[in-house]
Amino acid sequence: MxxxxxxxxxxxxxxxxxxxxxxxxxxxxxxxxxxxxxxxxxxxxxxxxxxxxxxxxxxxxxxxxxxxxxxxxxRELDAQEIFDLYELRKSIEISAIRLAIQRARDQDIDALLTFLRDTGPDPGERTSMELVKLDETFHEGLLSMSNNAEMLRVLRNVNARIRFVRWIDMDRINRTKTQAEHRAVLLGVKARDEAKCVPVLEKHIDRRLDQITSAIKEGYAQIYMPAAGLTRAL
Structure with a gap:
């Protein structure tokens, strides 16, 4: 009982x-x-x-x-905190991909390549939230190939804490380019060639502090402007 x-x-x-x-x-x-x-x-x-x-x-x-x-x-939308989280994300993913090069199974790599093909580079009618979810699914799938559950747990926490900024950021990203980078990283892992995938992944994740600050300013506008508009309407 x-x-x-x-x-x-x-x-x-x-x-x-x-x-x-x-x-x-x-x-x-x-x-x-x-x-x-x-x-x-x-x-x-x-x-x-x-x-x-x-x-x-x-x-x-x-x-x-x-x-x-x-x-x-x-919590506040703090540019330095978000920047630090991006650095943490990059550090975890780079470490994980080095492990994945040693540990990933070809069938798992092929499954993630199929995921990229099926979701396609064209955003279509997907919302920014849906596109960020697809991107998180890819990166978490990539990290899963390291076979390190603790790294995956930390990445999921980081992804959730930067998600609002990524929704804003997604509107500025060329999805065709990012999907090509995803594919290049996976092919580098499949070839067991660190030099072919680590630099691509590092540049892919990297965000400058001024880029984050700009996204946060837009984020604050999206948070507060609807409320302001409602007040004016009333």
Missing amino acids: VKRVETTSDSVVDRVYEQLKAMAVSFEFKPGERLNEGAIAARLGVSRTPLREALNRLNTEGFLRFAPGRGFFC
Whole structure:
């Protein structure tokens, strides 16, 4: 009986965590906004206990901020933090691809090549969110070939924390070029040739601080302008 209660509780915390994470990633909470725990608990239909567990987990993972005596806050869109996360992403992926050159199975490489072919270089009618999801799927699939689960866990955290900026950034990217780079990296892994894939991947991921700052400015406009427009309409 006790075991069943614990399982249900864990399930509730996981559900609330995923809901809050989606809200934090998309900046449904405004940057720097203090979270009203009572209002959020009522909205999600949960008590304060699972809500607080989920909030603490998100704070630990860098999606929220906690100030003692003040509560939880939505993280800011900070250019230096995003830049640091891009550097972390690049470091992880470069290390992982070196492992993948040694460990990747040809059938897994071919499966990812098929994924690139099937999703195609043409963005079509896909939204920026859908295109970023495809890109994350590729990079996580590439890293999976390293057979290092901890690297993959960290990459997924980084991807989620930079996702909002990547949605903005996606509108500026030439998908035909990026898909060609994806293919070149995979073919380099298949040839077990580090010199053919590491430089391409490094340049592919790299972002300058001024590029990130520009994307963040546009991001703030997208966060606040709809609210401003609604206020004017009322």
